[in-house]
Amino acid sequence: MRRITNMRPNIVSEAGVSTRLNQWWENIPFLTSAVVVVCGIIYVVCLLVGYDSFTEVCFLPSAVISWFQVYRIYTSILFHGSMLHVFFNMTALIPMGSELERIMGSVRLLYVTILLATSNALFHVLIALLVAHNPIHPYENLMYECAIGFSGVLFSMIVIETSLSGVQSRSVFGLFNVPAKWYAFFLLVVFQLLMQNVSLLGHLCGILSGFAYTHGLFNFLIPRTSFYSSIESSSWLSSCVRRPKFIVCTGGNLSSYIPTHTSENSTSSGILPGNIWRNLSSFMPQRGVSAQTNEDSRFPGRGRTLGASQGQMASHLHSDSNLHASLLDNSSPNHPLESTLGTNRKLSGGRHSADNVPTATAVVPPPQGAIASEEGIKKLVSMGFDRTQVEVALAAADGDVNVAVEILMSQQD
Template identity: 30%
Template sequence: MSSLPSSSSSSSTTRGADLVRSLPVATAGTIGLCCSVYVSQLVLDVPVRLFTMNPRRILYLHEYYRMVSSCFFHGSLMHIAMNMMSTAAISTLMERRLGTLAYILTVLWAVLLTSSLYVALAYVSHTLFWSDGLLNSHAVGFSGIMFHLLVLECNLVPAATRSIFGLVQVPSYAYPLAMLVVMQVILPNISFCGHLCGIVTGMLQLYGVLDVVCLVADESHLQTMEQWRILRPITSKENYVPVRINNSSNNTSDLRRDPKTLWRSTQRTCHLAWTFAWNILETCQVAIFGRGRRVNANIYFPAATTRSRGEDHSSNSIQLLQQSAEEESSSSNNNWSPPPRQQSQLL
């Protein structure tokens, strides 16, 4: 009986070791970095607020390191466990499909772009709408980068639909947005803006909008980089995934989309959003001010009509009675004569 726990623990340890060994080198490095940072937080008792994403301190105190450190710090054990399990699943697929170097460049650019967009949104919210909520907020975690990678993974894997917790099927291209909404409902304390920034930057990379200035280089350049001596500690690893130019399903050309398609989709989305907002405003106007007599002329209410007809009939009866009373009084006035004069008697 006493040998069962040891055998089960040894088997679970073996499965865990096999899982770690099966991870590509960059994915394992990302998970190891985040876990090492979290252990350092616990051992050294580091105040997490010194490394969070805080747009006010970035803009006004120039603490730019927060744009990078906030992506690798986590707030709790549950937080890092959920993020690292998602990283092991999504990043493994992306690295094996794109190659290790392309995955590393994608993650690095995602860190910078997601953080920059977060700070920009906070500044715009403060400047245009006088809202300091986002400007003073503190956010940490790798989940913004995960949403960036999730957008790429959903558009690269040939699956028509995705399941949300086994309950609802949604199109693959809409899966990141659906997960954003569902997670916000289940966990309202998570950073909605941080996840949304990851989705936006992932879409920009997917459609090649930012290829002019940054993001993943072409396959020939990546193959040249693989020969660099400085990268040999990475390229010599057993789980390193090289770039394969001849295999179109495993190179960065899958990330290329027509930017015009994104522009057309954006126009269509803005049109639908404007139509929806206009309908909401019209509904509120009708609820508050009514539709007006001219617009309501075709509306028929039987009960109200019957009541109004009854009121009209009673008013007509009253008018007839008043008219008859006036006629009687006028006729009595015409036939009136003074009473006979009585003689006074003297006593």
């Protein structure tokens, strides 16, 4: 046997491209990754069969009104006209959709996406009708424009995420700052100037839907959290809910409404440094922690992975995203959320409204490193378990190796 004398200390960081891509993909939540897969498969199928007219599936206001072809509202967001079209839309969706899905939960984000797509279409038809039949200068071309792509919903998400982050301005390419409330409009103008065949009305309606959502105009259409929980507990969705990437809807916000936040003198960071997917998207700036003092008393429930342990909760709170850090630093007090894992452990989860809880103390879970010992981690890793899962399991088991093994084995079933 040959003795190995020199082993690279950074061998983990030198993992293959396939391993890194697999880890990156596993970190994308269930619904976001599902939308990426569906849109990608649809485009590949269209490419193979040579389908490129899209007249039967695009959003065509005249067809929706004259023949009541409502299906176009939803087919139009899944089809894309070119490789670059689907590529840039999906790379923009991955960071933004993942962020919102971790906050809302998978089922809630699906409902919100359908709501945004529907409201986008209604705004689109209404504006097209007003422009086509205005008495001053009728312009009927908008009634016959064929629009496809997920970017209308993406513009709505940009407005929602920008409002939720609480920043006052966003840095674009590290060159200049744009006021947060005008950021989506700035992107709209840039895309119109730099790209051809871009639907101005489709993107504009996405922005309008985003503002309508953040200002609470759709609150009467948004069900309570129990509605999403009943869907998650149904048998026909059980196979999806059991998947590790699925985010369960939890929290104390009964209206499921994501409120707007106000902050003073806060700025978000630029979009060039860091992850290549964020650089390519050009939609999503990195979020910065804002110093805000005022907030809507209604707070969105944080989504959590099914069967999440206390260690996972701590990991999400401390390192999942800068947006979560911003929310935690400036939100109303926590209230305990009970979750069962083996024995009855209590996790700090959703939040009470400030009106319901006059005095409370914020509960922050301890970091994983305080519980999981390096010796126990090495012992479980040597048994073939993934190190990240080992750390989470040890944190959930309060450092008990035997309990951690049971948790790891149950996750593999």
